[in-house]
Amino acid sequence: MVKAKAFLKRFYVGLVFFLLYSPILVMIVCSFNSSKARTVWGGFTFDWYLQLFRDGAVLEAVRTSLLLTASAALIATALGTLACLGMAAMGKQSQGVLISITNIPMLNADIVTGIAVMLLFVRFMNLGYTSMLIAHVTLCIPYIILNVMPKLRQTNTSIYEAALDLGATPVYAFIKVVLPDLMPAIFSGFLLAFTISLDDFIITYFTKGAGINTISTMLYQEVRRGINPEMYAMSTLLFLAILLILFAANRISETQEEKGA
Amino acid sequence: MNKQKFLAGPYLVWAAGFIILPLLMVLYYGLTGDEGQLTLEHLAAIADPIHVKALWESLLIAAGSTAICLVIAYPLAYILSRSHIRQSGAVIMLFILPMWINFLLRILALQMILANTGILNAILRFFGLPRLHLMYSHGAILIGMVYEYLPFMILPIYNILCKIDRDVIDAARDLGADGITVFRRIILPLSLPGVMSGVIMVFIPGISEFVIADILGGSKILLIGNVIEQEFSLANDWGLGSGLSLVLMLFIFVSMPLMNKYDKTGEGQILW
Structure with missing residues (x-):
């Protein structure tokens, strides 16, 4: 009875993960399919991978996407972490108001956020890389604040004050005492922001200027006329890259924990 | 300070x-x-029968996908939160990882699976079962939305279930509660904030979705998100598009107090 229950649980978890990952599996298979027709298997090929590295437009879109996402996530991390430190010093009421404002981009439908930012840009500046960057930073900041703020509340302020009493400058005490404590939260916020920004289509779609493409907007243009299989190859590589990075990061933190213990 | x-x-x-x-x-x-x-003309435009129908269908599909997500996600989050891997953080990674494949590609891959000549039907045919006509229907959009937003339901529920103090459950058991009573009286009430934020995180993007409806629904099914998008990209009627967006923004005023009610510490952390 207990065994059957354990099996059922595993089966259920496995099934949901399988459903979640099956479209990705399909896409990886497609990246090796020599037929351009999506539902016909034409034989195994590496051609799309080779063509990908000769295709300037696709590489440019990948470069724009990664650059945009990395800059947006970094700027958001800096702004968001500073905001948390400032908010921690505020009274309950102003803190509550700020958190509510922070929640707006998450609670608002993406399409409304995208349109709102676009209306502002069209009025006061041109749409282009900068407008996309600003929109993406705005999209990212809530994820940083919502990750860092709870952690900041848990940190013990007396250690920070002790460091000050012992003669550390506030900046030195912050870097040596508070920051190491916050680092995991800042990092997970950054990772989440990076992922959300990279995956975003709707906000990019409304704020992008003519002639600029990210991976998302390039794909959207191709939806009607048929997807260039190079995109499958590109995504497969991107997926493998992040898988390796996360695996390595996990191993590093595990060995560190072992050393610590 | x-x-x-x-x-x-x-x-x-x-x-x-x-x-x-x-x-x-x-x-x-x-x-x-x-x-x-x-x-008030743009706001009143929501009463146009086409817009009313689009909004109604959007609400139905968003509510449907939220309900299905909840039914799938709660048991999953519960099982994961009770397993030995709960501390590793790997679980959360596994749900975020698919997002590294572009959203549009994932939906297109889903289309290949669901299509009339797609993978699902090939499997059904292999077993001699009748073919399913899933594409370009409300059902296809529903499947797409559940697929896309499921992680947003799992993560907050999983997070809150992990935070429940084991001692509270043990205490309830010591006092004679059986498994069902423990779940109904302790676990379920304590996990409600996570459920609430999951519901908001699925329902809100669900109402305004237009890309999934575009790809999986064909252009036959018009959701309110499609209407707004077309006002901006095709019709160039920004006033009307903004007016309809304002209607969507009303949902913020519904969800914000709900969030604040469950988020007593004011940290906003229950969203993630």
Whole structure:
């Protein structure tokens, strides 16, 4: 009875993960399919991978996407972490108001956020890389604040004050005492922001200027006329890259924990 | 520590300029006519039968996908939160990882699976089962949305279930509660904030979705998101598009108090 229950649980978890990952599996298979027709298997090929590295437009879109996402996530991390430190010093009421404002981009439908930012840009500046960057930073900041703020509340302020009493400058005490404590939260916020920004289509779609493409907007243009299989190859590589990075990061933190213990 | 307040300065400026001001722009465009005069015409346009139908279908599909997500996610989050891997953080990674494949590609891959000549039907045919006509229907959009938003339901529920103190459950058992009573009286009430944030995180993007409806629904099914998108990209009627967006923004005023009710510490952490 207990065994059957354990099996059922595993089966259920496995099934949901399988459903979640099956479209990705399909896409990886497609990246090796020599037929351009999506539902016909034409034989195994590496051609799309080779063509990908000769295709300037696709590489440019990948470069724009990664650059945009990395800059947006970094700027958001800096702004968001500073905001948390400032908010921690505020009274309950102003803190509550700020958190509510922070929640707006998450609670608002993406399409409304995208349109709102676009209306502002069209009025006061041109749409282009900068407008996309600003929109993406705005999209990212809530994820940083919502990750860092709870952690900041848990940190013990007396250690920070002790460091000050012992003669550390506030900046030195912050870097040596508070920051190491916050680092995991800042990092997970950054990772989440990076992922959300990279995956975003709707906000990019409304704020992008003519002639600029990210991976998302390039794909959207191709939806009607048929997807260039190079995109499958590109995504497969991107997926493998992040898988390796996360695996390595996990191993590093595990060995560190072992050393610590 | 009072001096620290100024550190929030840059973010305050940012929030005022790029969160509040843009929303005021929507308000401005939504409430003014061609000559800049005040008008309620764009807001009233929601009563147009086409728009009412689109909004109604959007609400139905969003509610449906939220319900299905909840039914799938709760048991999953519960099982994962009770397993030995709960501390590793790997679980959360596994749900975020698919997002590294572009959203559009995932939906297109889903299309290949669901299509009339797709993979699912090939498997059904292999077993001699009748073919399913899933594509370009409400069902296809529903499957797409459940697929896309399921992680947003799993993560908050999983997080909150992990935080429940084992001692509370043990205490209830010591006092004679059986498994069902423990779940009904202890676990379920304590996990409600996570359920609430999961529901909001699925329902809100669900109402305004237009890409999934575009790809999996064909252009036959018009959701409110499609209507708004077309006002901006095709019809160039920004006033009407903004007016309809304002209607969508009303849902914020419903969800914000709900969030605050369950988020007693004011940390907003229950969203993630």
